Amino acid sequence: MRTRFHQDLEQLTVMLEQMCLGDGNAIAMATDALLNADIEQAERAIDLCARVAAMGEECEESAVMLLALQAPVASELRRVVTALQLSGNLARMGGLCAHLAELVRRRHPEPVVPDSLRDTVARMGAAAVHMAGSAARVLATGDAEGAAGLDAEDDVMDGLHRDLLNAVLGPEFYDGAPTAVDLALLGRYYERFADHTVEVGRRTVFMATGAVLPE
Amino acid sequence: MRTRFHQDLEQLTVMLEQMCLGDGNAIAMATDALLNADIEQAERAIDLCARVAAMGEECEESAVMLLALQAPVASELRRVVTALQLSGNLARMGGLCAHLAELVRRRHPEPVVPDSLRDTVARMGAAAVHMAGSAARVLATGDAEGAAGLDAEDDVMDGLHRDLLNAVLGPEFYDGAPTAVDLALLGRYYERFADHTVEVGRRTVFMATGAVLPE
Known part of the structure; x- marks a missing residue:
């Protein structure tokens, strides 16, 4: 029976990893949909x-x-x-991807992201995809270094988020309040997605080693 | 030992209820801080x-x-x-109150909320306080009607959130992109707070009765 139990435990970890990989794919698709005002890609996400x-x-x-x-x-x-706790984080990451895709749906056929901020949003998307991949690897291996790496990646995301907000709040933003609002929400979704990957890393290491990483 | 176990179970519920009451107080304080640009109240929140x-x-x-x-x-x-799950929701509700209070801190001494939207934000705050109270009662009593009531209250919150966004995105909004951004985030924080209270109600009823409320 204990062998079966250990298989079930492994299976639980596999499910978490699958969710995390799903989140990574979903945020890649949502970012693609955002950058190309692609409604079908948004629906797939x-x-x-x-x-x-x-x-x-x-x-x-x-x-x-x-x-x-x-x-x-x-x-x-x-x-x-x-x-149990991580499945909540990983489900929430999917929810945030869906919110990103819904921005595309609401604005269609107009793009959500003005040309001047395409690069920043593309980089936020790439960072989020990378973080989901790192979190999936930490889930698979319990690697504490990978979890610490997520903290560093989160700093990059926070920097991009700040750049986005500064651009939206700056004197050279001429795209109007509706676009400002969408971009503020979009920034918040990416940032929260990233926070959840950090949480996944931190809790996984705690699970694997009993060690608590500093906040 | 079973008696002690049941006391411990009760104690767990009491802790959740205390967290929920704390969240209710925190969102009342954060709303007050927002409406009065009161930095000290924001710090207390x-x-x-x-x-x-x-x-x-x-x-x-x-x-x-x-x-x-x-x-x-x-x-x-x-x-x-x-x-275990609800303590996550209830902690997150506190995090959202802190975000509201941080908006006050960032803008101080300028107010976050323009006069034209004070009434809407006041009503969102009152709805959130009420929902936290309802959720605390559901936690204390396992009352399924109270949980269903939270769904109805959430519809009110969603309506207020829509009103806020429509005002920000409408042609008569002259307060500029930075204020639009703060209001969009503020609306999102209240809406998420309300969502968590609904989740608290739904999961509590499931715990008490095994019944799953429709989404």
């Missing part, structure tokens, strides 16, 4: 996010089942609890 | 949010301890798992 949400529910059910049937203790208990 | 976050960690630790020491099953397991 939204569909993918719904699948990630369904995986989150499945993951949660598996975790509760493991608690009920196996009553794990010590590091194994911590692992199941962490899976 | 931020301090309170830090205390709610600390309560969340305590609550999480208690839940993990209960899982480890008592290996609960069935409805009691569901209750501990729900407490």
